[in-house]
Amino acid sequence: MxxxxxxxxxxxxxxxxxxxxxxxxxxxxxxxxxxxxxxxxxxxxxxxxxxxxxxxxxxxxxxxxKPSLGGSVAVNTANYEYLLGVGDVLSITVWNHPELTLPTPVQRSTAFDGYRVQADGTITYAYAPNVVAAGRTVSAVRNELISRLNRVIEAPQIDLKVLAYKSQKAYVTGEVQKPGIYPITEIPLTLIDAINQAGGLTEQANWHSATFTRGNETEHINLDDFYSHGDISQNRLLQHGDIVHVARNNKxxxxxxxxxxxxxxxxxxxxxxxxxxxxxxxxxxxxxxxxxxxxxxxxxxxxxxxxxxxxxxxxxxxxxxxxxxxxxxxxxxxxxxxxxxxxxxxxxxxxxxxxxxxxxxxxxxxxx
Missing domain, CATH: 3.10.560.10 (Outer membrane lipoprotein wza domain like)
Structure with a gap:
C-alpha cells in the first residue's frame, strides 16, 4: 500500500x-x-x-x-586478471602466417568473425582443436596455443585478444542516469566506476542508501562517505552477476x-x-x-x-x-x-x- x-x-x-x-x-x-x-x-x-x-x-x-581515513582500505586491482567465459569472442593472429588469420569483412564487425568461446568452454583453432578457454586468462590460452602450434610451426608468435566481452556483466539499477547492464572486461570495474559509466546519480538519488548485492548477500554502501569524505573503503570490485542499486531519496x-x-x-x-x-x-x-x-x-x-x-x-x-x-x-x-x-x-x-x-x-x- x-x-x-x-x-x-x-x-x-x-x-x-x-x-x-x-x-x-x-x-x-x-x-x-x-x-x-x-x-x-x-x-x-x-x-x-x-x-x-x-x-x-x-x-x-x-x-x-566519520571514521579516520587511515583505516580505509582501497580496492586491490593490482593482481586483477580477466577470466574468459562462454560467449567471449577472441581474435587470434599468427605472425608471418596470414593463412591462419581470418580476414575481416568491411561490412561486418570483427566480433562476428572471431573465435567465440563455445558452450563447453572451448575454442577451436587450426592445428589446435578444443582448447579450454573458459575460466582461464588470455595469457594462459595464448601459451597453450603456442604449445599446440609449435608442433607444426617453428617458434610461432601469437597475438590473442578479446574482441567482444559477452560472458560477464554487472547491473546498475535505480536512480542513475543510464541504468543498465555493464560488461566485466580486462579493465577492473569497481562500484564507483560502474555508477560513473551509468552517468552518475540523478537528483532524486539517495546518496546514503546504495546497495551492493552479490549472490544472496546485500551490503549497504554510503556513497556520500566516498564522494564527500574520500572514504575509499566504500568502493567494491565488481564480479559477474553483481547488482548495484541506488535508491530514491523519497524515504x-x-x-x-x-x-x-x-x-x-x-x-x-x-x-x-x-x-x-x-x-x-x-x-x-x-x-x-x-x-x-x-x-x-x-x-x-x-x-x-x-x-x-x-x-x-x-x-x-x-x-x-x-x-x-x-x-x-x-x-x-x-x-x-x-x-x-x-x-x-x-x-x-x-x-x-x-x-x-x-x-x-x-x-x-x-x-x-
Missing part, C-alpha cells in the same frame, strides 16, 4: 490537535534539569529529553563522526508540524539538513502564537534501550544564539519537528501522542 507524505502529516496533525483539545494542564516553560522529569506523565518515561546546547552537539558530533524526509506557517515534509538532500533549514523551508515560526521555547525534535531509536523508544530534543529559540545551535543540529530521516503554541496545555501529553506516529511513519516509509 502506498501512503504519501500528505497523508502521514494529516494523521500526525490529528493526534496533535486531539491531544491539545482534550487534555487540560498548565503551560510548559522548558526543562532545566533531569529531576523535573519525575513530574511528567508515564508516557514521558519512554523518551529521553535533552536540551539542544553546545554539550549535546558535541556529543552527537562525536557519535556521528529521506523530516516532518515539520505545529505552529509554523506551513506544516509539511522536507527532503534531506546529499548535503544533509539542519533544524534551522527545515524550519525556514516551511516559512518559520508563527510569530504571533508560536512558543520559541517550544521547538521539539522527536527521533525514534533504531533499538529500544532501557524502555526508551525515542529521543526528544528541545530548542530554546528566544535568543539569536539559539539559531546558531539550530544550524548545527543535523536532522535524520523521519525526524518530527513540532513547534508548540503559547500557551500550550500539557506539552508532555502531546509528545506522548506523537510517539506512535514515529512508528507509523517508519512502517509507512518502509512500505513505499
Amino acid at each position: 502506498h501512503v504519501n507524505a500528505k497523508t502521514i502529516t494529516a494523521v500526525i496533525l490529528f493526534f496533535i490537535l486531539s491531544g491539545c483539545s482534550l487534555t487540560p494542564g498548565s503551560h510548559y516553560q522548558g526543562v532545566e534539569s533531569v529531576e523535573q522529569l519525575a513530574d511528567f506523565d508515564h508516557e514521558l518515561s519512554k523518551v529521553n529529553l535533552q536540551l539542544i546546547d553546545s554539550a549535546l552537539l558535541n556529543q552527537l558530533n562525536t557519535v556521528n563522526k 529521506q524526509r523530516v516532518y515539520v508540524l505545529g505552529d509554523v506557517h506551513q506544516a509539511g515534509s522536507v527532503a534531506i538532500d546529499r548535503h544533509g539538513l539542519n533544524l534551522a533549514q527545515a524550519l525556514t523551508n516551511q516559512g518559520g515560526l508563527n510569530e504571533r502564537s508560536a512558543d520559541a521555547n517550544g521547538i521539539f525534535v522527536l527521533r525514534k531509536r533504531d533499538l529500544e534501550t532501557d524502555g526508551i523508544i525515542a529521543d526528544v530534543y528541545q530548542l530554546h529559540a528566544k535568543n539569536v544564539a539559539a539559531y546558531v545551535l539550530a544550524e548545527q543540529f543535523q536532522l535524520q530521516a523521519n525526524d518530527i519537528i513540532y513547534v508548540t503554541s503559547a500557551p500550550l496545555t500539557r506539552w508532555n501529553r502531546v509528545i506522548s501522542l506523537l510517539l506512535p506516529s514515529l512508528v507509523s511513519i517508519d512502517s509507512t516509509v518502509t512500505v513505499n
Whole structure:
C-alpha cells in the first residue's frame, strides 16, 4: 500500500490537535534539569529529553563522526586478471602466417568473425582443436596455443585478444542516469566506476542508501562517505552477476508540524539538513502564537534501550544564539519537528501522542 507524505502529516496533525483539545494542564516553560522529569506523565518515561546546547552537539558530533581515513582500505586491482567465459569472442593472429588469420569483412564487425568461446568452454583453432578457454586468462590460452602450434610451426608468435566481452556483466539499477547492464572486461570495474559509466546519480538519488548485492548477500554502501569524505573503503570490485542499486531519496524526509506557517515534509538532500533549514523551508515560526521555547525534535531509536523508544530534543529559540545551535543540529530521516503554541496545555501529553506516529511513519516509509 502506498501512503504519501500528505497523508502521514494529516494523521500526525490529528493526534496533535486531539491531544491539545482534550487534555487540560498548565503551560510548559522548558526543562532545566533531569529531576523535573519525575513530574511528567508515564508516557514521558519512554523518551529521553535533552536540551539542544553546545554539550549535546558535541556529543552527537562525536557519535556521528566519520571514521579516520587511515583505516580505509582501497580496492586491490593490482593482481586483477580477466577470466574468459562462454560467449567471449577472441581474435587470434599468427605472425608471418596470414593463412591462419581470418580476414575481416568491411561490412561486418570483427566480433562476428572471431573465435567465440563455445558452450563447453572451448575454442577451436587450426592445428589446435578444443582448447579450454573458459575460466582461464588470455595469457594462459595464448601459451597453450603456442604449445599446440609449435608442433607444426617453428617458434610461432601469437597475438590473442578479446574482441567482444559477452560472458560477464554487472547491473546498475535505480536512480542513475543510464541504468543498465555493464560488461566485466580486462579493465577492473569497481562500484564507483560502474555508477560513473551509468552517468552518475540523478537528483532524486539517495546518496546514503546504495546497495551492493552479490549472490544472496546485500551490503549497504554510503556513497556520500566516498564522494564527500574520500572514504575509499566504500568502493567494491565488481564480479559477474553483481547488482548495484541506488535508491530514491523519497524515504529521506523530516516532518515539520505545529505552529509554523506551513506544516509539511522536507527532503534531506546529499548535503544533509539542519533544524534551522527545515524550519525556514516551511516559512518559520508563527510569530504571533508560536512558543520559541517550544521547538521539539522527536527521533525514534533504531533499538529500544532501557524502555526508551525515542529521543526528544528541545530548542530554546528566544535568543539569536539559539539559531546558531539550530544550524548545527543535523536532522535524520523521519525526524518530527513540532513547534508548540503559547500557551500550550500539557506539552508532555502531546509528545506522548506523537510517539506512535514515529512508528507509523517508519512502517509507512518502509512500505513505499
